[in-house]
Amino acid sequence: MSNENTGAVPEIRVSGLHKAFGDNQVLRGIDLEIGAGEVVCVIGPSGSGKSTLLRCVNLLEEPTAGQVFVGGTEVTDPDVDIDAVRRRIGMVFQQFNLFPHLTVTDNLTLPQRRVLGRGKEEAAEVAAENLRRVGLSEKAAAYPGSLSGGQQQRVAIARALAMGPEVMLFDEPTSALDPELVGDVLAVMRMLADEGMTMMVVTHEMSFAREVADRVVFMDGGVVVEEGAPAQVIGAPTHDRTRHFLSRLLDPALAEVEDKGAP
Amino acid sequence: MTEADTRVQPRRKGLSRRQKRAVSRGVQYAVFVAALVAFAVTADWEQLQNQFAQVDLAERMFPDIITLALKNTVLYTVSGFVFGLVLGVVVALMRLSSVGPYRWLAGIYIEIFRGLPALLIFIFVGVAVPLAFPGTEIPGGTYGKVALALGLVAAAYMAETIRAGIQAVPKGQMEAARSLGFSHARAMVSIIIPQAFRIVIPPLTNELVLLFKDSSLVLFLGVTLEERELSKFGRDLASETANSTPILVAGLCYLLVTIPLGFVVRRLEAKAGEATK
Numbered sequence: 086m087s088n089e090n091t092g093a094v095p096e097i098r099v100s101g102l103h104k105a106f107g108d109n110q111v112l113r114g115i116d117l118e119i120g121a122g123e124v125v126c127v128i129g130p131s132g133s134g135k136s137t138l139l140r141c142v143n144l145l146e147e148p149t150a151g152q153v154f155v156g157g158t159e160v161t162d163p164d165v166d167i168d169a170v171r172r173r174i175g176m177v178f179q180q181f182n183l184f185p186h187l188t189v190t191d192n193l194t195l196p197q198r199r200v201l202g203r204g205k206e207e208a209a210e211v212a213a214e215n216l217r218r219v220g221l222s223e224k225a226a227a228y229p230g231s232l233s234g235g236q237q238q239r240v241a242i243a244r245a246l247a248m249g250p251e252v253m254l255f256d257e258p259t260s261a262l263d264p265e266l267v268g269d270v271l272a273v274m275r276m277l278a279d280e281g282m283t284m285m286v287v288t289h290e291m292s293f294a295r296e297v298a299d300r301v302v303f304m305d306g307g308v309v310v311e312e313g314a315p316a317q318v319i320g321a322p323t324h325d326r327t328r329h330f331l332s333r334l335l336d337p338a339l340a341e342v343e344d345k346g347a348p
Numbered sequence: 349m350t351e352a353d354t355r356v357q358p359r360r361k362g363l364s365r366r367q368k369r370a371v372s373r374g375v376q377y378a379v380f381v382a383a384l385v386a387f388a389v390t391a392d393w394e395q396l397q398n399q400f401a402q403v404d405l406a407e408r409m410f411p412d413i414i415t416l417a418l419k420n421t422v423l424y425t426v427s428g429f430v431f432g433l434v435l436g437v438v439v440a441l442m443r444l445s446s447v448g449p450y451r452w453l454a455g456i457y458i459e460i461f462r463g464l465p466a467l468l469i470f471i472f473v474g475v476a477v478p479l480a481f482p483g484t485e486i487p488g489g490t491y492g493k494v495a496l497a498l499g500l501v502a503a504a505y506m507a508e509t510i511r512a513g514i515q516a517v518p519k520g521q522m523e524a525a526r527s528l529g530f531s532h533a534r535a536m537v538s539i540i541i542p543q544a545f546r547i548v549i550p551p552l553t554n555e556l557v558l559l560f561k562d563s564s565l566v567l568f569l570g571v572t573l574e575e576r577e578l579s580k581f582g583r584d585l586a587s588e589t590a591n592s593t594p595i596l597v598a599g600l601c602y603l604l605v606t607i608p609l610g611f612v613v614r615r616l617e618a619k620a621g622e623a624t625k
Contacts, residue, residue: 145523172529182524186543199538200529241524248528 102151175245235266417581428498436506461504
């Protein structure tokens with residue numbers, strides 16, 4: 086295994102990953118490495134398997150074949166304590182998934198207390214600190230239902246951060262938001278990136294990918310088609326499928342009807 | 349005929365829409381009043397009053413009907429409800445289990461106990477259980493038996509309600525909890541079941557109303573004087589005095605509880621409906 090003694094151990098390493106839902110092959114052999122502190126954006130058309138790839142990293146989906154390592158631990162090892170691994174991996178969902186029966190503060194403190202065994206005061210302190218980071222200290226006592234989508238997503242980020250993760254996974258974090266609320270969430274993510282958090286972000290926000298990502302991965306049909314610096318993948322893509330996807334994304338009006346370019 | 353005439357023609361034919369509505373409403377009121385009059389004329393009011401409205405007889409029932417009968421009805425209901433709720437949660441979790449035999453067992457249980465009249469369950473608990481397990485006593489005497497019989501019936505209904513409640517909690521809630529490092533069991537207890545209970549409180553309260561009425565089946569178990577609940581209490585006094593007033597009073601005592609409870613259910617349902625908007 087090459088992930089040991091190579092100096093810089095990649096924070097996330099995916100090798101030969103396959104995932105099928107019944108007969109539907111969603112991932113067909115993914116190899117990917119993400120270094121510590123790196124921000125990687127995964128882009129691609131819907132159905133390309135990018136969310137499934139992300140969900141395989143913390144084993145919300147069980148891969149059909151292949152391996153996933155996070156911080157040197159093999160996540161896909163059937164004997165691994167998956168709950169312990171997940172404590173080190175924060176995840177942010179498209180639909181926020183805050184616990185609606187708990188206040189914002191309790192959303193942040195309950196996991197710390199139940200999962201990490203932190204005391205009441207310590208958990209409350211960590212919660213307050215992380216709410217401050219996402220700029221929502223004044224919503225501490227509110228219930229998620231009374232917050233806007235953008236605020237809910239920032240609380241969800243704070244909830245993940247309160248667990249002290251080494252890695253953050255973002256699954257289309259702004260896709261369910263009204264356009265005017267996207268900016269606040271992206272600002273928080275940018276702050277995290279600047280602080281050196283290792284981030285894997287599935288997104289359709291090309292400007293965020295271009296400005297914040299260290300690397301962009303373009304997926305289509307369950308494989309990585311192209312990866313590299315954002316300026317290269319987004320600015321000067323070498324593959325037809327990448328170009329095709331980007332042109333449709335940047336100017337939907339130009340979309341061509343023919344869509345049978347997949348192998 | 350001129351053109352204007354042919355255009356007006358359809359309006360003149362028969363009644364207008366407004367007239368039809370007035371006639372329809374008139375007929376409905378007429379039927380209602382006729383039924384009322386027919387009832388008032390044909391009913392033997394004197395007989396009715398003798399049988400159902402003997403004030404002195406009604407007075408004789410107090411305070412025992414409250415301190416003994418209503419108290420026992422409430423006790424039977426609550427003990428049955430608590431046992432049913434515990435069993436119901438267990439059956440609901442079995443129904444959702446990944447272990448096949450658990451699912452089948454829970455399914456069979458639910459089908460059987462929802463498909464049988466509560467009366468048969470009471471007879472079964474009262475007669476068959478002591479016969480099948482001679483020498484064993486159900487703890488708690490009559491109260492234990494009632495809790496068992498009512499609970500067995502209630503659990504089948506509540507299990508389905510609770511299962512639906514658990515499944516109504518969005519999948520993302522479990523995923524968020526798991527991604528934070530909760531184990532499946534811990535996520536169930538801390539995150540999913542509390543939300544499910546909020547969803548099922550109105551239907552469970554409804555079940556409480558049904559149990560409250562079904563507790564009257566206790567009279568098929570054979571109870572001591574001290575263990576009588578509203579129905580038995582009313583019926584005993586009715587046959588003792590050959591007068592039905594006690595039945596009416598017992599009925600009013602049921603309504604005293606069921607109507608406010610029904611009101612609470614509707615309030616809870618309205619609130620739950622708002623919350624999910």
